[in-house]
Amino acid sequence: xxxxxxxxxxxxxxxxxxxxxxxxxxxxxxxxxxxxxxxxxxxxxxxxxxxxxxxxxxxxxxxxxxxxxxxxxxxxxxxxxxxxxxxxxxxxxxxxxxxxxxxxxxxxxxxxxxxxxxxxxxxxxxxxxxxxxxxxxxxxxxxxxxxxxxxxxxxxxxxxxxxxxxxxxxxxxxxxxxxxxxxxxxxxxxxxxxxxxxxxxxxxxxxxxxxxxxxxxxx
Amino acid sequence: xxxxxxxxxxxxxxxxxxxxxxxxxxxxxxxxxxxxxxxxxxxxxxxxxxxxxxxxxxxxxxxxxxxxxxxxxxxxxxxxxxxxxxxxxxxxxxxxxxxxxxxxxxxxxxxxxxxxxxxxxxxxxxxxxxxxxxxxxxxxxxxxxxxxxxxxxxxxxxxxxxxxxxxxxxxxxxxxxxxxxxxxxxxxxxxxxxxxxxxxxxxxxxxxxxxxxxxxxxx
DNA sequence: TATTATCTTGACAATCCCTTGATGATTAAA
DNA sequence: TTTAATCATCAAGGGATTGTCAAGATAATA
Numbered sequence: 227x228x229x230x231x232x233x234x235x236x237x238x239x240x241x242x243x244x245x246x247x248x249x250x251x252x253x254x255x256x257x258x259x260x261x262x263x264x265x266x267x268x269x270x271x272x273x274x275x276x277x278x279x280x281x282x283x284x285x286x287x288x289x290x291x292x293x294x295x296x297x298x299x300x301x302x303x304x305x306x307x308x309x310x311x312x313x314x315x316x317x318x319x320x321x322x323x324x325x326x327x328x329x330x331x332x333x334x335x336x337x338x339x340x341x342x343x344x345x346x347x348x349x350x351x352x353x354x355x356x357x358x359x360x361x362x363x364x365x366x367x368x369x370x371x372x373x374x375x376x377x378x379x380x381x382x383x384x385x386x387x388x389x390x391x392x393x394x395x396x397x398x399x400x401x402x403x404x405x406x407x408x409x410x411x412x413x414x415x416x417x418x419x420x421x422x423x424x425x426x427x428x429x430x431x432x433x434x435x436x437x438x439x440x441x442x443x444x445x
Numbered sequence: 446x447x448x449x450x451x452x453x454x455x456x457x458x459x460x461x462x463x464x465x466x467x468x469x470x471x472x473x474x475x476x477x478x479x480x481x482x483x484x485x486x487x488x489x490x491x492x493x494x495x496x497x498x499x500x501x502x503x504x505x506x507x508x509x510x511x512x513x514x515x516x517x518x519x520x521x522x523x524x525x526x527x528x529x530x531x532x533x534x535x536x537x538x539x540x541x542x543x544x545x546x547x548x549x550x551x552x553x554x555x556x557x558x559x560x561x562x563x564x565x566x567x568x569x570x571x572x573x574x575x576x577x578x579x580x581x582x583x584x585x586x587x588x589x590x591x592x593x594x595x596x597x598x599x600x601x602x603x604x605x606x607x608x609x610x611x612x613x614x615x616x617x618x619x620x621x622x623x624x625x626x627x628x629x630x631x632x633x634x635x636x637x638x639x640x641x642x643x644x645x646x647x648x649x650x651x652x653x654x655x656x657x658x659x660x661x662x663x664x
Numbered sequence: 665t666a667t668t669a670t671c672t673t674g675a676c677a678a679t680c681c682c683t684t685g686a687t688g689a690t691t692a693a694a
Numbered sequence: 695t696t697t698a699a700t701c702a703t704c705a706a707g708g709g710a711t712t713g714t715c716a717a718g719a720t721a722a723t724a
Contacts, residue, residue, distance in 0.1 A: 249541070250563060332542060332556070375670055391581055404671090411712090412672055418713060428713060429679095437582070438680060439595045439711065594681060623682090630701090631683055637702060638681095647702060648690090655701065657691060 228273040228342060231299070232256040233263045233289065235280060243276070246331040252338070260289040264296070272299050274338055277321075279305035290321060300341050304329065353386055354433070356424075367424060377402060378420050381413070385434060389444035392437045417442055446599055446622045447492040447561060450518075451475040452482045452508070454499060462495070465550040471557070472622065479508040483515070489620070490606060491518050493557055496540075498524035509540060519560045523548065572605055573652070575643075586643060596621060597639050600632075604653060608663035611656050636661055 230247055234240040235258045244254045255272070257263040263275075275293055279286035286305070293301060300322040322341045325334060351358055357366040363379060365372045374382060380402040385393065393401075395410040404412070417434060420426075426433045435443045449466055453459040454477045463473045474491075476482040482494075494512055498505035505524070512520060519541040541560045544553060562580070569578035576585040582598060584591045593601060599621040604612065614629040623631070636653060639645075645652045654662045 330543070330545075332559070377671070408671090409673065411674085414712065415672075415714080421713095436712070440582070596682075627682090628684065630685085633701065634683075634703080640702095658700070 228252050229271070230254045230338070231263060231267070231272040231275045233260050233275065234258065234278040243331065243334070250335055264289070264292055267293065267296055274341060275299050275301045277301055277303050279303060302337055302341060356386065358383070358386070372423050374420070374423065377404060378416055378423070381416050382420050385442065385444040392441050392443045394441035397441065446470060446472050448490070448620065449473045449557070450482060450486070450491040450494045452479050452494065453477065453497040462550070462553070469554055483508070483511055486512065486515055493561060494518050494520045496520055496522050498522060519564050521556055521560060575605070577605070591642050593639070593642065596623060597635055597642070600635050601639050604661065604663040611660050611662045613660040616660070
């Protein structure tokens with residue numbers, strides 16, 4: 227569960243965002259005064275900060291800078307629409323993303339997820355028989371490096387990250403850099419090649435199971 | 446197969462959405478009058494409701510509240526773009542997501558998937574002797590995974606979700622991805638196979654009872 | 665540019681499983 | 695008890711899906 231620090235002076239908006247984020251499994255702590263938010267940052271850690279630029283007391287820019295000085299927590303800035311100057315400033319200040327008001331709550335979720343995904347990308351892990359170093363695009367099995375192509379690697383990672391879940395061909399297409407109008411059979415072909423490279427047998431799979439009429443599943 | 450209840454008064458729009466969702470494997474039941482939709486909610490269960498705020502008869506807000514009162518089914522509200530007031534209201538009313546018209550059909554699919562993912566996340570439950578993880582399509586009995594086919598799983602889930610109720614063959618056909626003109630005998634066959642797989646005996650059933658002349662009932 | 669690697673898709677066989685008629689068993693009602 | 699309707703199950707048919715080959719299209723690289 228990711229922890230979110232929300233700094234927003236419009237109390238009504240604050241409540242709405244907080245409730246919405248809670249529904250998506252985020253733990254949200256809200257402040258309308260940046261001073262209080264900065265204080266809590268000394269004591270507790272958060273996965274992400276959402277900062278509204280329209281703030282009393284301190285200028286939003288200073289708040290952002292102050293947070294960056296204190297911590298390494300990623301920041302998403304929101305402010306009134308069309309304020310392009312702010313947008314540029316936001317990134318200069320070290321903000322990780324920018325959101326123009328008014329925004330769809332859904333949009334906020336997507337941005338948060340994107341930022342967290344980017345930031346938390348860490349180094350090699352071992353999953354099952356596989357050694358996976360995602361940033362370096364290296365997958366090994368029994369110390370033997372598998373020579374995946376770009377798309378094969380993407381599909382493989384998507385499957386293994388969602389192991390246990392059944393993923394439809396459409397999901398696979400939409401979650402990788404495959405063109406959205408790629409035929410389903412293309413996915414089958416990639417799966418076939420992946421299976422071959424990891425030494426899996428389609429008839430008696432150890433890793434990638436076909437779910438008839440639905441999709442594929444990493445066991 | 447997820448069941449969608451669509452409440453939309455623009456008949457043309459209704460047809461378009463219905464057709465689009467069908468292509469993505471959703472079973473859609475549409476109403477232009479919310480009154481009828483509310484009635485059906487007493488009798489049948491749905492995975493998600495899509496509610497258009499521009500409705501006759503009852504005010505859309507009241508419909509939303511009424512659905513939330515009756516059921517726990519997640520709701521996606523749609524309404525004319527830019528109606529920010531509605532947007533906030535939507536969340537206050539307990540809607541799970543909000544979609545501004547006009548929207549891309551693809552967008553609707555994404556929202557539905559997102560809401561369903563959130564709502565059904567980690568929703569593995571134990572019912573009777575069964576461990577049921579619906580999103581991952583896993584059913585276990587005594588730690589042994591039952592290898593249901595697509596339709597068998599749908600029927601099994603439909604029965605167990607409505608356990609205690611007698612369900613006619615027609616209801617079973619219409620609530621699953623079985624073609625509407627499927628013969629009743631086909632349902633019998635599926636039931637027979639399900640019984641076999643869960644170790645049930647038709648003559649002395651522990652789980653699925655035949656109700657002579659009417660249908661089947663999960664005890 | 666030429667060459668190579670990768671992606672995409674049609675083709676076809678193998679496989680899966682849905683459907684349905686047939687048959688005997690079971691049930692309800694006369 | 696007899697009769698007609700319904701149910702359980704077998705087994706065959708057939709439609710849909712999947713695995714993989716191979717060829718062509720596209721992209722990456724020398």
